[in-house]
Amino acid sequence: MITEKYTYKRTPKTIALSADLVIVGGGLTGTCSAITAARAGMKVILVQDRPVLGGNCSSEVRLWILGATSHMGNNNRWARESGVIDEIMLENIYRNPDGNPLIFDTVLLEKMVEEKNITLLLNTSVYDLDKNPAGSPDEDIITAVHAFCSQNSTQYNLSAPLFCDASGDGIIGFLSGAAFRMGAESAEEFGEKFAPEKSYGELLGHSMYFYSKDIGRPVKFVPPSFALQDITEIPRYKTFNPKDFGCRLWWLEYGGRLDTVHDTEKIKWELWKVVYGAWNYIKNSGSFPEAENMTLEWVGTIPGKRESRRFEGDYMLKQQDIVEQRTFDDTVAFGGWSIDLHPADGVYSDQSGCNQWHSKGVYPVPYRCYYSKNIGNLFIAGRIISATHVAFASTRVMATSAAGGQAVGIAAALCKKYNCSPREVGQLHLQELQLELWRSGQYLPQTAISDPENLVNHAVQITASSTLQLKELAPSGFWAPIKDSVAQMLPVTLGKMPAVSFWIEADKETDFEVELRKSSKSFNHTPDVILERKSFHLAKGKQEITAAWDVTFEEPCYAFVCFMKNEDVKIQYSEIRISGVVSLFNATNPAVSNYGKQEPTEDIGVDTFEFWCPQRRPEGRNIAMKLSEPLDAFTVRNLVNNYHRPVSQTNAWAADLSDRNPMLTISWAQPELVSRIDLVFDTDYDHPMENVIYVHPETVMPFCITNVEVTSSNEQVIGRIIDNHLSRRTILLEKPISTQHLKLRLSGSNPNVPVSLMEVRCYR
Incomplete structure (x- = not known):
């Protein structure tokens, strides 16, 4: 029993914690x-103001995770983000191919609690911080942040030499006085031709999602009084589909x-109004009899945010960097989502x-975008990184943001x-930063990496017991008409293009x-250059056709053998799948503004090209x-x-298809410790692996080695690895061994896929 006499005022329970890095x-x-x-040895405190991890990809919001792969709707081959996000x-796809958002929550939580160097504070919101005294030589240094957990009525005082703001709205950057921007820059400031007019708007809005379910019997819906009454207020209402x-x-x-920071509650209520009004229209308008047995299973309680503040680093990424795929000496991450701006009026526009414009490939992101230019110990990560409004339209998506988070961690x-x-890390230790990122799985486009400690x-x-010589993609019984132009990507090195024979049937x-x-x-x-x-x-x-080419390649690259659209012709396919070899289709994917060809009608600073x-x-x-x-x-x-991963070549060793248990032997001149x-295994970086909505046919990628x-x-x-499904695995020996050979x-699990390996590294 607790009995306390009256006091004028009480203070909440307060806990002081310290770490090497506080991430908000x-x-x-x-x-x-x-x-x-944490894996790099840091003591980390992670502060999250929600009951689960994931933010926009959590079960509270349920947005799919996407990045450079863009639903497989652009030309960014093998572009899925790697490292921790890949893991x-x-x-998730191994455990949860049906995309259950609750299961995805557990995947994130498990990954977190398995790291003993992390202290996780859920339901905890930062509201204040401390800095060194104003006027002191190091007044731009944050010393502590203060947070409160509503669930245990406890205040936390969190101190560290380093802080990272990954909060979305940039609460730490804002409270600390870090330079930031909100809204769109003019076209003149950075020379960005796609900068929006005021009429289009300067900010992207929030979204609210809902889930429906067919329960097998009629169910009625009585809308709440706050539901939107006139569905025609939504110009796109005719596109609703149950x-x-x-x-x-x-x-x-x-x-x-x-x-979009301080009006979030107001925005949430408007979105609830829209969601319940839309469902009322679907259920009660009479236009959708197929919805009779459907019920509203879930509606979000917090909106998914797109844009608010963006903080200034030592460099601001801009439109030209994305479209031209500009290189940087300090590349630490990459992006590949389209430049994706939305009208500020959203559903009422x-x-x-959306207004999506793609680049011809992925683009590098420099390290200078990931720390504040005027707060000396503050990293910035996520959608708040140093980018213009136009560039942010691409960098804001979650998988791209996650890659940036990994860069900050290293x-x-x-x-x-x-x-x-x-x-100073970027000024004095850049090569080590890039090497450690590469070792942790990060892909750094157009960046040369060497690892002198790798004994291999x-x-x-x-x-190798065998090596694949790609002479044939054996035909199967599958034929299909060429309704859209189709291409086979082939990895070529220096020299003349070999002749290609294929099988077709003309109607x-x-x-x-x-x-x-x-x-x-x-x-x-x-494939924007036609060679022949x-x-x-x-x-x-049916007939066999041979195309002999008078083309010589002067650098390793991919050749695209393109079979142009002709619906009167069927072409034969192969069931053989090989690392770094894929077929492409010049089809459409309206979900990412892919209509077969990107063709701006005016000069907005983006390229015209086809999608394959x-x-x-x-x-x-x-294609056989x-x-x-x-x-x-x-x-x-x-x-x-x-x-x-494959880039201009497959970058994989592969065994002959008949060699189902190949052996690799690594030999040194003398014994090594x-x-x-x-x-590093091939887990098909072309696969977007959307974590919700999509149902995936596989739990283990067909190219992935399962046993070592x-x-x-x-x-x-x-050492052994059994039943593997991950891109990267490490064998740590209990004690070092001396050996002259390894x-x-x-072995793999798919008989139609040659066993392949991307990389092997050994360390003392």
């Missing part, structure tokens, strides 16, 4: 940043004309719900290691066009063909070329 915001960005920093997405739910209705958006560890500021780089020989006598293309930039996958055209006059029936995109499995078969000369694209040299082995056995020179088994016995 437990969305996907803060989660990935915290995990990365999360692969774990089968759509959740973030397929992303355009239920509002608030871009308001203060008579304009299209940078913070280097701050601790060298007792330096975030800015010093091996005198790497041999009638017709002319058939085949083109050989490449990308204007070897690291891109937009072939025209064939076909007789009716893969299909989702079980579709997306390769034979080559006059084999493609030597899967050599063991790829294991040490410092690429984790080995204590750690890192392996490692033996030393004396045939002693020193043998890796590998």
Whole structure:
């Protein structure tokens, strides 16, 4: 029993905690940043103002996670973000291929609680902070933040030498006095031709999602009094479809004309009005008899936010950086979502719900965008990074933000290691930052990486029991008409393009066009350069056609053998799938403003080009063909070329298809001491792995090695991996061993896929 006499005032229970890094915001960005920093040895406190992690991708909002892959609707091949976010997405698809948002919550929470270096504070909101005294030489340094948890009625005073604001609205940056912007820059300030007019609006709004369910019997719906009464207030009301739910209705958006920080509660009520009004229309208008058995299963209680503050770093990313894919010496992350602006009036606008313009490939993001230019110990991550409004329209999406969070996590560890500021990491320790990011799985476009500590780089020989020579994609019984132009991507090196033979069936006598293309930039996958055209006059029936090319390649790249649209012609496909080899279709994907070709009607600073995109499995078969000369694209040299994914080449070693349990042998001139082995597998970076709404046909990617056995020179088994489904696995030895050879016995699970490996690294 507790009995207290009257006192004038009481203070809440207060707990003081300290760490190496305090991260505010437990969305996907803060989660990935915290995990990365913790694994790098940092003591981390993660402060999240909600009961679950994930922010916009949590069960509270239920937005799918996307980034450079863009629903497989752009030309960014093998572009899924890697590192911690990749680990999360692969774990989710392994456990949760049906996209249950509650299960995804548990994946994030499990990843967090498994890291012993992280103190997680849920339901805890930051409301104040301390800095060094004004006028002191280091007045721009934050010393502590203050937060309150409503669930346990406890105040927390959190101190650290480093802070990261991943809060979405930038509460730490705002309270600390960090320079920020809100709204759109003029076209003149940064020379951005896509900067919006005032009539379009300066901010993107919030969205509210709902889930519906068919319960197998009629169910009525009586709308609340606050529901929108006149559905015609929504100009797009005729596009409602009872089968759509959740973030397929992303355009239920509002608030871009308001203060998207302080008016959030007002915006939420308007969105509830819209959601319940839309459902009333679907249920009670009589226009959707198919909705009779449907009930409203879930409606969000907090809106998904797109835009509020953006904080200034030492560099502001702009439109030209994205469209031109400009290189930076300090690249630490990448993006690839379209420049995706929405009208500020959202659901009440008579304009299209979004205005998406893609670049021809992924673009680098420099480190200077991830820390405040005037608060000395503040990292900025997520949608608040240093970018213009136009560039933000691409960088704001969650997978891109998560990659930035990983960059911050590694940078913070280097701050601790060298007792330096975030800015000084970029000035003094940039190469180490990029190397550690690369080791943690981060892809750094157009950035050369070398790892002098990797013992495999010093091996005198790497041999394989077999190596794939790509001479044929064996035909199957599957034929399909060429309703959209289709292309087969083939990895070519220096020299003449081999002749290509393929099988077609013409329904009638017709002319058939085949083109050989490449990308204007070897690291891109937009087939915008036509090298040669072939025209064939076909007789009716099945026939084998050979296209011999008079083309020589002067650098390694992908060749695109393009079979142009002709619905009177069927082409034969193959069931063989190979790492770094994929077929593409010049089809449409309206979900990401892909209508086959991007063609702006005015000069807005973006390119005109065609979209050639893969299909989702079980579709997306390769085209059956034979080559006059084999493609030597899967050599063991790829294991040490410092690429984790296909880019201008496959960057994978692959065994012959018949070699189901291949062996790799790494040999040194003399015995080496080995204590750690890192392996990088192909988990199909083309796959977007949306965490909700989509149902995925696989839980393990078909290219992924599932089992590994490692033996030393004396045939002693020193490590095993069993039932793998992840991109990166590490074998840590209990104690170092001395060996002159390492043998890796590998196996996969798909008989139509050659066993392949992206990388193997060994460390003392």
